[in-house]
Amino acid sequence: MGTVIEIDNLVKRYKELIALDHLKLTVEEGEIFGLLGPNGSGKTTAINCILALLYFDKGSVKVFGEEIQPNSYEIKKKIGVVLQNVAVFEELTVQENIDYFCGLYIGDKKLRKQYVEEATVFSGLEDFRKFYPKKLSGGLLRRLNIACGIAHKPKLIIMDEPTVAVDPQSRNRILEGIQELNRKGATVIYTSHYMEEVEQICSRIAILDKGRCVAFGTSEELKGMIKTGEKIHLEAAGLLPFHLEEIKELRHVYKVDYREGMLEIRCSGGKHNLVHILDYFGKREIGFGRVYSELPTLNDVFLEITGKELRDSAE
Amino acid sequence: MFFRLYKYSIFQSVRCKLVLFWNVIFPVVLGTLFQMTFGGYVEEQVIFRRIPVAYASEQEDGAFGQLLKGLEEDSELVKVQTAEYKKARQLLKEGNVEGVFCEEPDTGDVTLIVAEQGVNQTILNSILKQYQRAKATFSNIGRENPAGIQAAAVRLEEERRYLKAGSVTEASMDCLLDGFYSLIAMTCLMGATSGLSAATDFKADATSLAARRAVAGASRMSMLLPDLAAKITMQFLYAAFSICYLSFVLGVELGEHGGLMFLTALVGSALGIMIGFLVGVVGKYSYGVKEGLCIGFMLVSSFFSGLMFQSMARIVEMYAPALNQVNPATLIAKSLYSLNIYDNLGPYFHCMGNMVVLILVLGMASFLLVRRERYAAV
Numbered sequence: 082m083g084t085v086i087e088i089d090n091l092v093k094r095y096k097e098l099i100a101l102d103h104l105k106l107t108v109e110e111g112e113i114f115g116l117l118g119p120n121g122s123g124k125t126t127a128i129n130c131i132l133a134l135l136y137f138d139k140g141s142v143k144v145f146g147e148e149i150q151p152n153s154y155e156i157k158k159k160i161g162v163v164l165q166n167v168a169v170f171e172e173l174t175v176q177e178n179i180d181y182f183c184g185l186y187i188g189d190k191k192l193r194k195q196y197v198e199e200a201t202v203f204s205g206l207e208d209f210r211k212f213y214p215k216k217l218s219g220g221l222l223r224r225l226n227i228a229c230g231i232a233h234k235p236k237l238i239i240m241d242e243p244t245v246a247v248d249p250q251s252r253n254r255i256l257e258g259i260q261e262l263n264r265k266g267a268t269v270i271y272t273s274h275y276m277e278e279v280e281q282i283c284s285r286i287a288i289l290d291k292g293r294c295v296a297f298g299t300s301e302e303l304k305g306m307i308k309t310g311e312k313i314h315l316e317a318a319g320l321l322p323f324h325l326e327e328i329k330e331l332r333h334v335y336k337v338d339y340r341e342g343m344l345e346i347r348c349s350g351g352k353h354n355l356v357h358i359l360d361y362f363g364k365r366e367i368g369f370g371r372v373y374s375e376l377p378t379l380n381d382v383f384l385e386i387t388g389k390e391l392r393d394s395a396e
Numbered sequence: 397m398f399f400r401l402y403k404y405s406i407f408q409s410v411r412c413k414l415v416l417f418w419n420v421i422f423p424v425v426l427g428t429l430f431q432m433t434f435g436g437y438v439e440e441q442v443i444f445r446r447i448p449v450a451y452a453s454e455q456e457d458g459a460f461g462q463l464l465k466g467l468e469e470d471s472e473l474v475k476v477q478t479a480e481y482k483k484a485r486q487l488l489k490e491g492n493v494e495g496v497f498c499e500e501p502d503t504g505d506v507t508l509i510v511a512e513q514g515v516n517q518t519i520l521n522s523i524l525k526q527y528q529r530a531k532a533t534f535s536n537i538g539r540e541n542p543a544g545i546q547a548a549a550v551r552l553e554e555e556r557r558y559l560k561a562g563s564v565t566e567a568s569m570d571c572l573l574d575g576f577y578s579l580i581a582m583t584c585l586m587g588a589t590s591g592l593s594a595a596t597d598f599k600a601d602a603t604s605l606a607a608r609r610a611v612a613g614a615s616r617m618s619m620l621l622p623d624l625a626a627k628i629t630m631q632f633l634y635a636a637f638s639i640c641y642l643s644f645v646l647g648v649e650l651g652e653h654g655g656l657m658f659l660t661a662l663v664g665s666a667l668g669i670m671i672g673f674l675v676g677v678v679g680k681y682s683y684g685v686k687e688g689l690c691i692g693f694m695l696v697s698s699f700f701s702g703l704m705f706q707s708m709a710r711i712v713e714m715y716a717p718a719l720n721q722v723n724p725a726t727l728i729a730k731s732l733y734s735l736n737i738y739d740n741l742g743p744y745f746h747c748m749g750n751m752v753v754l755i756l757v758l759g760m761a762s763f764l765l766v767r768r769e770r771y772a773a774v
Contacts, residue, residue: 095773129774132611134600136770151610151770158613168604172411173404181404184397185612185619229608 083110084146085237085268086131091140093126093292100126101137102292108270113263115283116272117379123292124272125165128241131270132162144237158186161235161267165242167226169214175225176201176210179232186233200232203261205254220251227255231262238262239270244278256282276379286379290387300379307385308335309377310350313358316370318342324365331357397614398622405626409590419634423583424641430575431646446475447516450484450493455501463527464497473519485509495520504531573736574729576648578703581728583638584661585697587631587668588675588690594623595676595762596683601771602676616766624669631665632658651736656744660735663751664728668694670758671724677765694725701725727751 086108093101101123108114116124129135130142133149142149144156169178179197187193201207204224214222223243231238240259244252260282263269273279279286280300288296288303296303310333320339328344329337333351337344348354355374362369383389409415446468451461464476477484477493484496488509494516496509508524510517596602598620600610609619636658642648651657672690681689700723702709709726712719720726731747738744 129607134607134610134771134774136772152615154613154615157611160611160613162608162611164604164608166604168608170404170408170605172408177404177407181401182608182612184400185609185614188397233613 084108085110085144086270087141087143087146088127088131089141089143091127091130091137091142093123093130093135093137100292101130101140104140104289104292104294106287106294106297108268109285110268111263111266112284113259113269113271113282115279115286116270116289117274117276117279117286117383118272118289119274122274122289124274124289125241126292127289128239128270128272131239132157132160158233159236161231161233161238163227163230163238163240163243165245167214167222169222169225169229171214174211174213175206175217175228178214178225179228182229183232186235196232196234200228203231203258204228220247220254223247223251223255227258231267235267237268237270241272242274243271244273244275252278276383280379288379288383288386290383295386296382303379303382304377307377307382308349309347309381309385311348311354311374311376312381313346313348313355313372313374315344315346315358315362315372316342317344317362317367320344320367324367327365328358328361331361334358397618401619401622402626405623406630409627409630415590415630418589419583419586419631420637422586423579423634423638427576427579427638427642427646427648430579431642431648434575447473447495447519448475448477448493449520450477450479450487450496451499452479452481452484452496453499453501455499458499458501459504459531460497460499460506460527463523467523474523497524573648573650574702574709574733576642576650577729577732578698578701578725580635580638580642580661580732581664581701581725582694582698582703583635584631584664584728585668585671585694585725586634587627587665588672588694589687590627590631591624591669591672591674592676592683592686592690593672594620594627594669595673595766596686597623598766599677601680601774602683607774620766624673627669628662628666631669632662635661635665651732653735656735656741657732660728660731660744660748663748663755664724667724667728667751667755667758670755670762674758674762674765677762697723697725701729721750722754724751724754727754 084107086106088104088106091101091104092099104123104127106127116127118124126135130137131144131149133142133151133153144153145159147153147156149156170181173181176197179200180193183193183197183200187196201210204227206221206224206228209217209221214225217225227240227243230240238259243259244255247255256278259269259271263282271279271283283300285299286297286303287294296306298306325337325339328334328346333348333354334346335349336347338347339345346354346358355372359372449464451464453461455461461478464474467473468476477487479487481498484493484498487493488496488511491511494510497506497520498509499506506524506527508520510520597606597609598616600607610616612619639650639657639661643650671693675686675689675693699705700708700712700719703725709720709729712723712726720730727747727750731744731751734743734747735741
């Protein structure tokens with residue numbers, strides 16, 4: 082296993098705005114690497130620097146061990162790109178589009194034909210070969226966008242928010258497809274502001290905020306970095322301030338939030354937290370409705386590290 | 397890879413209905429309207445292309461009368477009507493002839509009477525001047541060296557041939573043809589929008605599609621060249637279609653040099669594409685703004701070439717001749733006009749040369765602007 086991408090001390094400014102602030106990342110061969118962060122956190126800028134599309138002010142970007150330049154065609158031939166916006170020709174059919182982009186990498190006609198066919202089937206577009214992009218639904222269009230990016234069987238696939246504005250069914254299919262590509266040996270860089278997607282498919286994750294990498298590791302490692310071990314939600318009407326104070330005094334409870342009849346209790350690890358809380362409500366003879374407990378999410382990681390919600394920031 | 401990308405670029409052009417409308421339907425409609433409005437007049441001009449002239453002399457076989465008869469039969473430059481002096485003046489007054497030649501039976505002196513000044517009158521005057529010069533020469537030779545008469549006759553015959561070759565061609569000289577030439581020029585220059593489209597698909601900071609192409613494993617020039625070649629091909633075909641429609645469907649006499657007219661269409665199309673490409677690669681304005689610039693330029697250029705106002709090119713020639721040397725629509729229209737109006741190809745190649753120089757300048761400027769391969773922002 083080698084290092085596929087090595088970003089060191091990367092700084093990119095847009096006039097006064099610092100888009101990338103001494104970013105440092107490494108992506109290892111064979112992994113699905115997630116870049117998670119709200120809109121404007123620097124994910125796309127980082128991708129564009131990796132692809133040698135952008136000038137940057139400082140630092141270095143190495144891909145497959147070499148500094149990537151705009152004319153590094155041999156390196157670029159190993160990369161497949163699925164950009165955030167659908168980038169296909171409106172006047173070419175599904176099959177022609179895939180063939181066009183595959184042909185920018187694969188010269189051999191027979192091999193290209195085979196690859197185009199495989200990409201068409203892989204993307205589930207076999208029934209839409211002769212369709213023009215404007216006749217495709219949003220989900221199918223996204224799949225075409227992906228097919229154009231991966232048809233040449235690249236070793237490194239960079240996907241910049243490929244599931245934006247996609248229905249759940251298509252989204253699942255896309256995510257399964259990415260995992261399949263990874264199983265076949267491709268290294269994948271996946272950027273998204275949907276934490277569930279990143280958590281579902283990525284082996285390692287970097288959380289970006291304001292151009293900086295604020296956390297880095299596996300999903301479990303990231304969750305281990307924060308105080309929250311468990312979140313308990315409880316529907317209860319008419320709680321008084323002293324009740325909240327008493328709940329906060331319970332073992333492992335470190336934060337209590339009560340809004341519109343819904344109590345959120347954050348516990349720092351430990352076991353049987355829900356039992357202790359229900360026991361308190363029983364002793365005080367306070368009635369309650371729905372109760373559920375959940376483990377921390379990447380949103381909680383982002384919240385604790387940056388002080389703001391990932392979802393809110395993304396919108 | 398070149399031919400595959402070329403093929404796909406052709407597909408794109410052919411399948412874009414908007415492009416087809418502006419490049420095929422619009423010129424056809426405009427050409428048809430031109431023909432419906434001015435067609436009759438054009439026809440009239442063509443029928444009377446030979447200069448009608450009256451010859452008045454009491455002597456039946458005057459020398460000048462013989463010359464006119466020769467010109468009428470050999471060069472079809474004039475259409476001679478022999479009449480008495482009064483009748484001849486009457487014909488001139490009624491506008492049936494452009495001039496009256498009167499030959500004195502005793503002296504052989506010839507005078508020309510015209511009612512107005514114009515190209516035809518200038519030609520008639522030129523015929524008279526040459527005759528007078530030849531006559532004077534023969535008189536001198538006969539007086540001083542009678543043996544040289546034979547050689548002088550040969551020389552005179554050569555001069556008569558020159559008169560025929562140096563005159564305007566048989567085709568119509570009417571300025572309404574300028575409108576059709578300007579229409580062909582406009583069709584060529586409509587390629588500017590295709591050139592703009594090529595630039596938009598090329599600049600990675602313009603569209604996602606361009607960005608995707610920029611990060612592909614092939615050089616950007618290897619993608620750009622087939623694209624430009626395909627767009628020039630298509631634009632040439634659109635212009636060629638316009639020429640064929642005007643010639644074969646509307647019956648407009650555009651001229652005899654078909655091959656050179658198509659060559660003009662090809663070079664003109666390349667010029668149109670390069671104008672659009674340069675507009676596309678300059679600055680970071682939206683596609684809509686750049687498209688507006690291209691269309692605006694095309695219309696202004698066509699206006700100065702005489703599309704909307706037929707005498708405009710001549711007015712520009714009078715007051716700002718340099719503009720006509722660089723105005724793309726004028727150069728295209730003028731090269732077509734030159735083919736039709738001059739017997740030698742010098743003026744035609746002058747216009748074509750100017751167009752080639754413009755293409756090279758535009759191409760180099762575009763190249764300097766797009767050679768950078770990284771962007772400040774995408």
